[in-house]
Amino acid sequence: MTRTPASPNRGTIRRTGAVVVDALLPLGAVVAALLVGALVLLLLGKNPALAYGAMFRGAFGSLSGITQTLAKATPLLLVGLGVIIAFRAQVINIGGEGQLVVGALAATACSLALRELPGWLLLPITALAGALAGGLWGLVPGLLKARLDVNEILSTVMMNAIAVQLMNYLLRGPMLDPAQVAAGTNIPQSAALPEAAWIVRLVPRTLFHAGFILALVLAVVVALLLWRTTLGYRIRAVGLSPSAARYAGIPVATITATSMVLSGCLCGLAGAVEVMGVHHRVVEGISGGYGFSGIVVALFGGLHPIGAIPAAVLFGGLLVGADQMQRTVQVPAALITALNGLVVLMVVSSTYATQRRAARRQSEAARPTAREAEGGPLDPQLTPDL
Amino acid sequence: MVAAAQQAAPTISSLELFNITKRFPGVVANNRVSFEVRAGEVHALLGENGAGKSTLMKIIYGLYQPDDGQILLNGQPVTISSPQDAIARGIGMIHQHFMLVPSLTVAENVALGLKSSRGMRLDLDVVAAKVERLAASYGLRVDPRAEVSRLSVGEQQRVEIIKALYRGADLLVLDEPTAVLTPQEADDLFRMLRQMREEGRALIFISHKLREVLALCDRVTVLRDGRQVGTFPTAGMSRGELARLMVGREIAAPHAEDRAPVPVGPPLLQVRGLSSSAGAGGPALREVSFELSPGEILGLAGVSGNGQRELADVIAGLRPSSAGEISLGGAPLVGGPGERMAAGLSYIPEERMRDGAIMDFSVEENLILRDHTRPPYARGPFLDTARVSTVCRELITRFAVKTPGPQTPIKSLSGGNIQKVIMARELAREPRVLIAAQPTRGVDIGATAYIHRLLLDMRARGGAVLLISEDLDEILALADRIAVIHDGEIAAIMPRAEADPERIGLLMAGASTESLSH
Amino acid sequence: MEQLLTIGTLLGVLHSMIRLATPYLYAAIGETLGQRSGLLNLGVEGMMLMGAYVGFYVVFTTGSLLGGVLAAALAGALLGLMMALVSVTFRAEQGISGIGMYLFGLGLSSLLFKLTLGTVQSVSGFPEVPLPLLGSIPGIGPSLFTHSVMVYAAFALVPLAAYVLNRTTWGLNIRAVGDNPQAADALGVPVAAVRYATATIGGLLAGVGGASLSISALNIFQENLTGGIGFIAVALVYFGGWRPVGVLLGVLLFSFVSALQLWLQVTGVGLPSDLAVMLPYLLTILALAVSNRRAGQPSALTKPFTRGA
């Protein structure tokens, strides 16, 4: 076969250019979705320009907007990273929601129990507690899949429901805020975390806290884990070909379970970070749908930890901006939900175009070179080939 | 099922290709290739791995559209837009990697895509009856009700052929049909192909085995680097000539001195009374015993699915044994694949694309597949990426792997080169014992010769090789001793000198040693 | 406790079980067809919601129950078609497109609800009609054989789906496309068309499943009416080992325990309510753990098809 790689410098230029376009394609899809939204807005008698202006301002156009976006991106990124690790081992973790909830519960319980500890100690312990709990919640489907071939989509969906009920139970009895009992209101929420366990806010008067930096660091860590460690190599090998991995002496079942545990740890950590950085206690709706949005982030990020960073920020911005828009033009929240759904559908469809372009680029690289241009029969005389 | 009349007079008199060009990302698979096949001939298509044979055939079958060029059927220009279209025109194809649905029965696989005589309702009983009739007329044994996943490779191929005949194929493409067949199965196949030729069908036959080509085919078209070297009558052609046309240089087949007897020491690998439970599509091992000495190649001959894969897997630690023991260099060989590898056992698995390599990994990543936790590749829990790439580049050059680079996904390499990567990996760690299962299946002659040389080098270095192959020529060419396995039992072990293909073939087919002796 | 043991209670549980099973059956059977052809549709929930809304709205405005079902089916089918476009033609990652579809259906149904109905309304939906003969059996008659047409239809769907999958050419195509699209394609089976069809039918059934809530079981529509049924339905397809009968068993088990836990609460067994609510989920996992059936997963599930590669 005649391989004709483009000359390096020309190649690199073309490649970088192409990468830019590829990056823009999804944005184009977002725009397309928003245009559909604009029509609906018009039908509702709202001014799309005003609406989308607000959307952008709400997401990126103001300090409060940016900080809010980043605050939202934090759990999204953490969950996204978790989903990525599992996905690389061919385990689809739909259980982020539940893992996040138990993470939040464990972190809270732990920091309340150890409230005497100094901050430098309490902070990491609290976070760790959340991560461990999440990991434990991931271990169950992980083991079920590894040992009993129980499909993880089923088990994680079920584990989500179980986690929520567990929260309901703890928040109305064992972990119920004493203040609520005193007031007789019994609203299901935990007591507030000791201040020592609060994550510092990076911008005062906003929800943007240092957890975001932690998430960024972890993104790099996960990338290193996947491509620079033997464990990461094993995870990817198991994901791509269990039979080859087995032949290579890799304990497939163990790796599968491990990937799920790591995934759960990150989702649990997301829960802990939400509690420590934002709510300072477990409240209803703590999971906030991050378990699902995180999957979207992971896949938008091309299942790459670093790619997940922009994905989390953009998707977070989208959600935040959409809320701002809802407030500004006062449309039903449902419109926003539908719009987000449309955006997801359009963006995920646009990746197809990206692939197509990549393919086309390569076959252009395969255009006949001068040597073979005459093509046709090759003279049967010996033409040494090596 | 309503299928085009199969026994009626063939409707295809000739198929011609003109200046066909087909590009793939980074590759020109076919570059202005012209080619013609006529009714009543078997036309061979030769070429190294990646020469463009399968691509050309996939174009004929409507799986790919040519970027350029023209197709004439019976002199009329046609575009073959899809397999459906090809089938309708009387073209059938037996793919190199079988196109069967494992979870379905034979009858269901045949019925797939055809109209039912009962409209929406399946008429599998009708199909089954027809299949049996068809099979009988070609002397094939096929159970229409068997689930395909349970069939041996040979049986699966018969199903493929039946599928094509059932659809009344007048032009039949066979892409490396013998790569997976035993001599007996191959002979059956040739008989059937000759019969089809008599019936006036046109046949295109792809193989890397030149002996077969010369024995079966009327004309041969040779491809090289996606381009056409030419079309020649096989009459009066020699294997050497064909090889040169394909490769563009002399191929050094292993010479006698390569197999000069090496001082054979005490047994290195000892297998005693090894038994195991039956595996998927394979029998249980029963009391398997043999010894393997340093500087020796033991050839294990057998019809596919008679326990070769099970035996290799058990020795390699991929499958539990129910009884018996294995020792390597005196020490019992136990534990998982990793431990046994560390003990000095290397293993080239039969299923190259499934077990031997990870198709979506790069060449480099595949080179470290089994050693990634050990130096030089690993430092503690970390991969030493710098060392990895230096060592891998080294291996790629040392084992003459044809690849754009270490980072290329291995799936875009030819079968032969994929196999070279695996050989490189398994030999680089300088094992004491090597199990090589079907090391050259579907690999072109150039690569085959190279792989054979590697095995002989290992032998010369005093290594021990268990060569599992369904290609008797290969075994006869390389082995010092030959063992025959049938239905999970070792039927006989004999020195190369006493081995004649006749006898081995019969043993493989299940004849007992006694019945042979008198 | 003793109240739990009465035959009356048991019949009550069975009655609830059958009613609860209905929406799951529609959705899960539809999803089964899709997955057997290699398509994972995580958006069932969204499709159910649209079906529930549209069906309800038509009945609310026209009073025609049949019209409601047809409209729901149409709405679901359209979303199914959309899903096929995204997953088959644009080859989108199926997990993510499903979540997008869920959000889209959830949002759109709620939006339309707000714009057209404004507040929760009720209609008179399908009545419960005893089956001839069976319905008149004392005891089990009223509990097992007295339900609405939508319920009977859901159960009739199971043998029908099994028949289509195993006994028809079309079912053969579905199974082949889901297990080895290359092979199916090489024999001229139109892979994309088959998947479009299963996706559309899957959506159609999801839509009807939603309607089975809004115009048969509940006779109201409310935002997010289905509350997660769609996701459980997808999970139950895995539970059922991709076979309609298996799916039926899974659905029945899940809804039996769901019904049972309601009765546990009514009969005031000491069990905390939250733990009672957990039961169905716990037991489904356990049931699967003990009766492992991974086998049967279509090899090409979630894998887009490219010819020749």
Next chain:
Amino acid sequence: GGAPAAPAAPTAAATEAATAAADAPTAEPTAAAAEAPTAAAATEPFKVAIVMPSGITDLAWSQSMYDALKAIQTEMGGESAMTISYSENMFNVTDAAAAIRDYASSGNKLVIAHGTQYGTSLFEVAADFPETAFAWGTATDAGESAGLKNIFAYNAKAEEGGYINGVIAAMLSKSGTIGVIGPVEAGDAKTYIDGFTAGAMATNPAASVNKIYTGSFGDTAKAAEAASTEIAAGADVLTGSAQQVVGAIGIAKDKGIPWLGTQSDQSSLAPELVVATQVYDWDSTLKDMFAKINAGTYGGTAYNLTLANGGLKIAFNPGYTGVSPEIKAAAEAAIKGISDGTIKALP
């Protein structure tokens, strides 16, 4: 919290105050109240924003507050006099926090955080906007714990109306079995159900009150099945709480079982079967807040909705014919008893 109950009938005065004070916000309340109310239209409207955990059409918690605001708006003369911005379905607390902050910074006079879970975030925001009034419920802490002066807290004594509903239910029930469909065993859903049970048992000690919790606030389908289960288990009167109950009411309607509602008037769903509803009447509470705000007080009050102060009303549904004079009398008696403290709604 020991909060002063809202005046029994402050309505007119409060509205005048509200509208008039708009003229000269700085002027002291009494003076403002004295001026002509008619000037209202000319001035900028009284801007209110609300953030809610569920939808404005949930026929329950959120709708009760939203409808009350709407009513006051019309009363005050529409958009020109008062504007309402809302964010519904804010189950994600982070988003709610953002909404609260945004509403505060966009010049709303009053921002209502209509969910306990918003508390933590609310306190943070409130600290940054001392010139904005905030309201928070269900809660009893008007910010004094955090030293905040600009938070009103409100809390509906759900158990009181629950008790009355219980009395009615016990008298309506012939089987002596009464069914309750709750969401999660906590919050005012629980207090309502506890009160309901107390009332029923006090009226008919032999009665059995069967409770089912669905484990979710919005799972309409499960609530419906719970209702069917209750009926099958012998209940001939039903009640329940949270937005999920619409499902249960649907079933009650089909089966002809009388229903007792809470939070929002639910008679629209089953005109012939909803007996009575404990209506959360935020009207007087809201108007009192408005008045205080116009008078320059931005918080510090913790309101309790009770039968005594009219914040809780038992709205009998004329569409339901089965309420005998005795029942009415018993209910009135119970209301009086609870109001004057002779009856304890919670044992």
